Amino acid sequence: MKAVQTIEVVHTISDLRARVSAFRRSSEKPVGFVPTMGFLHEGHASLIRQARERCGLVVLSIFVNPLQFGPNEDFERYPRDAERDLQVAEAAGADIVFMPDVAEMYPRQIRTTVSVTGVSERLCGASRPGHFDGVATVVSKLFHMVQPDQAFFGLKDAQQVAVIQQMVNDLNFPVEIVPCPILREADGLALSSRNVYLSDEERKQALVLSQSLKKAENFVQSNPNFAAHELTQLVQNHIVTAPLAQIDYVEVLEYPTLVPFESSYLSDLTSIIVAVAVKFGNTRLIDNIILPIGK
Amino acid sequence: MKAVQTIEVVHTISDLRARVSAFRRSSEKPVGFVPTMGFLHEGHASLIRQARERCGLVVLSIFVNPLQFGPNEDFERYPRDAERDLQVAEAAGADIVFMPDVAEMYPRQIRTTVSVTGVSERLCGASRPGHFDGVATVVSKLFHMVQPDQAFFGLKDAQQVAVIQQMVNDLNFPVEIVPCPILREADGLALSSRNVYLSDEERKQALVLSQSLKKAENFVQSNPNFAAHELTQLVQNHIVTAPLAQIDYVEVLEYPTLVPFESSYLSDLTSIIVAVAVKFGNTRLIDNIILPIGK
Numbered sequence: 050m051k052a053v054q055t056i057e058v059v060h061t062i063s064d065l066r067a068r069v070s071a072f073r074r075s076s077e078k079p080v081g082f083v084p085t086m087g088f089l090h091e092g093h094a095s096l097i098r099q100a101r102e103r104c105g106l107v108v109l110s111i112f113v114n115p116l117q118f119g120p121n122e123d124f125e126r127y128p129r130d131a132e133r134d135l136q137v138a139e140a141a142g143a144d145i146v147f148m149p150d151v152a153e154m155y156p157r158q159i160r161t162t163v164s165v166t167g168v169s170e171r172l173c174g175a176s177r178p179g180h181f182d183g184v185a186t187v188v189s190k191l192f193h194m195v196q197p198d199q200a201f202f203g204l205k206d207a208q209q210v211a212v213i214q215q216m217v218n219d220l221n222f223p224v225e226i227v228p229c230p231i232l233r234e235a236d237g238l239a240l241s242s243r244n245v246y247l248s249d250e251e252r253k254q255a256l257v258l259s260q261s262l263k264k265a266e267n268f269v270q271s272n273p274n275f276a277a278h279e280l281t282q283l284v285q286n287h288i289v290t291a292p293l294a295q296i297d298y299v300e301v302l303e304y305p306t307l308v309p310f311e312s313s314y315l316s317d318l319t320s321i322i323v324a325v326a327v328k329f330g331n332t333r334l335i336d337n338i339i340l341p342i343g344k
Numbered sequence: 345m346k347a348v349q350t351i352e353v354v355h356t357i358s359d360l361r362a363r364v365s366a367f368r369r370s371s372e373k374p375v376g377f378v379p380t381m382g383f384l385h386e387g388h389a390s391l392i393r394q395a396r397e398r399c400g401l402v403v404l405s406i407f408v409n410p411l412q413f414g415p416n417e418d419f420e421r422y423p424r425d426a427e428r429d430l431q432v433a434e435a436a437g438a439d440i441v442f443m444p445d446v447a448e449m450y451p452r453q454i455r456t457t458v459s460v461t462g463v464s465e466r467l468c469g470a471s472r473p474g475h476f477d478g479v480a481t482v483v484s485k486l487f488h489m490v491q492p493d494q495a496f497f498g499l500k501d502a503q504q505v506a507v508i509q510q511m512v513n514d515l516n517f518p519v520e521i522v523p524c525p526i527l528r529e530a531d532g533l534a535l536s537s538r539n540v541y542l543s544d545e546e547r548k549q550a551l552v553l554s555q556s557l558k559k560a561e562n563f564v565q566s567n568p569n570f571a572a573h574e575l576t577q578l579v580q581n582h583i584v585t586a587p588l589a590q591i592d593y594v595e596v597l598e599y600p601t602l603v604p605f606e607s608s609y610l611s612d613l614t615s616i617i618v619a620v621a622v623k624f625g626n627t628r629l630i631d632n633i634i635l636p637i638g639k
Contacts, residue, residue, distance in 0.1 A: 062516065160462040161480070161514035167455045185456070186515070193516040219456035220481070221357065221488040 056139040058146045062194050065147050069108065069195060078105025082197035082224075083143070084188060087111035088128040088242035092232040094141040096201040099229050101142030108195050109143040112154060117183030123331075128245050147195070154190065163189045165219070168211045168307045172324050173335065176297050181212050188213055192222055199225045203232075205239055207322055207337045211305045231337075233259060239336045251329040254291035258325055261287035262338040265323045269340050277301040277310045280323060288327055297326035297333065304339050351434040353441045357489050360442050364403065364490060373400025377492035377519075378438070379483060382406035383423040383537035387527040389436040391496040394524050396437030403490050404438040407449060412478030418626075423540050442490070449485065458484045460514070463506045463602045467619050468630065471592050476507050483508055487517055494520045498527075500534055502617055502632045506600045526631075528554060534631045546624040549586035553620055556582035557633040560618045564635050572596040572605045575618060583622055592621035592628065599634050 059065045069080060081104030083096045089111075100107045111134055118124035131148065138146050162182050169181035192200070202210045210228045217226055232240045237259035238252070247255060261284040268283055269275055284299045301310045304322040324337040354360045364375060376399030378391045384406075395402045406429055413419035426443065433441050457477050464476035487495070497505045505523045512521055527535045532554035533547070542550060556579040563578055564570055579594045596605045599617040619632040 066518070159514045161458065161460045161511045163456065163458050163515070165456045190514075190516045193518055196518065216456045219454045219485075220458070221485045223361070223488055223491065 056135060056143060056146060058135065058148060060148055060150070061153060062149065065108075065145070065194055068145055069106065072106045076105045079198035080104060080106045080108065080195070082191070082195045082200045083107070083109045084191050084200065084202075085109060085111055086113045086127065086242065087134050087148075088130055088245075089134045089137040090232075090240045090242060090244075092203050092205060092240040094137055095232055096203055096229050097138060097141035097143050099227065100199065100201050103227075104199060106145070107143045108145045108147060108197065109138050110147040110149075110191055110195070112147075112149055112187070112191075114154070114183060114187040115151060116155075116159070116187055117180050119177055119179065122177070123243075123246075128242055154187070159186070162186055163216060163220075165212045165215050168208065168215050168305070171302065171307055171309075172208050172298060172300055173326065174208065176326060181209070184209055185212060185216050189216070189220075189222075192224055197224055199227050201227045201229055203230075204228050204337070204339065205231045205241065205335070207304070207324065207339065208307060211307055214305065237263070239334075241334065243332055243334065246332040247329060251293055251332065254293045255327075255329055255334055257288045257291040257294060258327060258334060258336040261285075261325065262323055262336060266338055266340060269321075269342060273342075284323060284325060288325065293329050295328040297328060299323075299325050351430060351438060351441060353430065353443060355443055355445070356448060357444065360403075360440070360489055363440055364401065367401045371400045374493035375399060375401045375403065375490070377486070377490045377495045378402070378404045379486050379495065379497075380404060380406055381408045381422065381537065382429050383425055383540075384429045384432040385527075385535045385537060385539075387498050387500060387535040389432055390527055391498055391524050392433060392436035392438050394522065395494065395496050398522075399494060401440070402438045403440045403442060403492065404433050405442040405444075405486055405490070407442075407444055407482070407486075409449070409478060409482045410446060411450075411454070411482055412475050414472055414474065417472070418538075423537055449482070454481070457481055458511060458515075460507045460510050463503065463510050463600070466597065466602055466604075467503050467593060467595055468621060469503065471621060476504070479504055480507060480511050484511070484515075484517075487519055492519055494522050496522045496524055498525075499523050499632070499634065500526045500536065500630070502599070502619065502634065503602060506602055509600065532558070534629075536629060538627055538629065541627040542624060546588055546627065549588045550622075550624055550629055552583045552586040552589060553622060553629060553631040556580075556620065557618055557631060561633055561635060564616075564637060568637075579618060579620060583620065588624050590623040592623060594618075594620050 081100030083100055085093050113127050115124050163185040164182050165185050174181050214226050264287055265280050265284050280301045281299050288294050302322050303310050304320040310321050320339055320341050322337050322339050326335045376395030378395055380388050408422050410419055458480040459477050460480050469476050509521045559582055560575050560579050575596045576594050583589050583591055597617050598605050599615040605616050615634055615636050617632050617634050621630045
């Protein structure tokens with residue numbers, strides 16, 4: 050822990066590079082990077098703390114990336130609060146906050162796309178076409194700007210972690226991806242910047258997500274020969290007890306490959322993911338649980 | 345020029361990275377990179393010499409990348425001569441030659457693709473679908489392995505240079521792209537590893553490529569208000585004087601944007617490219633000339 054800290058805010062790529070280069074010249078310690086879309090909550094803070102523990106320099110980026118939002122999604126109304134973000138970032142131990150504007154990130158029409166097939170097609174990839182191309186492309190850009198040794202991603206977006214890990218492996222990015230556990234409210238709701246959209250009633254009913262995943266966990270523990278469809282059914286049945294819930298998907302996949310889970314593979318397999326996306330009004334929430342299974 | 349030099353050959357990514365890191369720790373000088381598919385000729389040597397002049401460490405890669413060959417193209421029969429390549433590389437001043445095998449570059453099925461639209465669709469992009477995706481993807485991989493400050497590409501593949509420059513700009517690779525002029529035989533034939541495929545008669549007739557581009561240059565100089573179709577026609581008319589020549593394309597485009605050239609834009613424009621691809625038997629040759637025009 051640092052006793053005194055002054056967080057540094059940079060807005061341009063060249064200032065960011067100069068700052069990271071200066072650190073590289075003065076230290077052999079690793080550079081850690083936490084890419085975010087801002088409106089930071091305790092989940093982001095936990096990523097920053099993890100980076101702080103492992104790295105000599107911690108760079109946080111805050112950029113709401115238009116490329117990963119569909120035409121009818123919430124890019125415009127995505128919540129923003131730069132001042133509070135800086136307080137959270139500083140308290141958690143970030144050294145540098147990179148806050149570029151859209152013109153800095155996309156000075157002209159971008160013609161290059163990084164696409165990851167396989168892991169990106171199911172789940173949110175099916176519901177949000179182009180979303181993971183947008184994620185992979187902006188993360189490539191950010192990795193080239195920051196040139197970190199380690200990058201920290203929350204498992205709340207487990208599919209995003211899988212897509213980024215696949216991209217890093219395939220393209221030989223010199224970056225270690227560090228997946229970090231989901232943080233939850235005391236009552237189980239997974240932390241998300243989008244939770245602020247929820248009305249009181251929606252917030253209450255949204256508990257069915259974490260509850261249904263807990264039920265899935267219990268079911269797997271007591272039924273080692275479970276079938277995927279039983280698990281899906283169990284989760285769906287619980288979610289629909291919330292009258293405001295509109296299910297986008299409930300899926301049981303192998304993890305981290307994100308291919309459909311077949312119980313016949315059980316002997317080779319070590320983890321599955323139960324992943325859900327549910328809309329409450331206009332707010333789309335996701336949650337998941339990764340369960341060790343097999344042998 | 346170094347008086348004594350021992351070129352170092354590495355086959356694995358980890359050896360390559362260790363070697364480049366050791367240099368970085370010992371020197372502030374830039375790292376230069378020359379990616380090739382081997383069967384080196386004087387054109388490659390000129391890239392290496394250019395890198396030698398500007399950089400403290402010169403890395404050459406030799407890898408015939410299956411990803412950028414179509415199913416009916418010459419991947420299998422692409423000429424290879426590792427021993428001679430090392431002599432050429434050493435004589436020209438390379439420090440490290442990276443020669444990975446296919447399993448080192450693609451240890452498992454690759455699921456990530458880097459695509460560049462716009463500059464990659466015409467010319468060879470139209471004749472060789474998927475080719476530039478393969479180029480952009482392997483160059484991304486190589487850039488992440490070598491992490492060079494400067495990378496040297498020959499303008500013989502002018503479209504490749506344009507695609508890589510676009511990718512570097514769009515994805516913020518921390519690499520300067522250095523385009524280098526085409527080298528030619530005394531009689532004008534552009535140097536190419538594929539020239540060895542040509543029979544004596546094909547070799548003789550292949551001179552129509554460089555001759556037709558010379559004619560285009562003269563025409564532009566003496567007809568400042570030329571139209572694109574006049575130039576195309578002139579080049580085609582000369583190429584077809586070679587009975588063995590089968591034209592793949594003759595195009596006049598703006599450079600480096602590679603959009604169709606319209607003479608009405610002349611006032612804004614500073615360069616055009618006249619680019620040709622012609623088959624002689626099974627051998628496909630390309631050539632081009634970049635002409636400053638306008639004001």
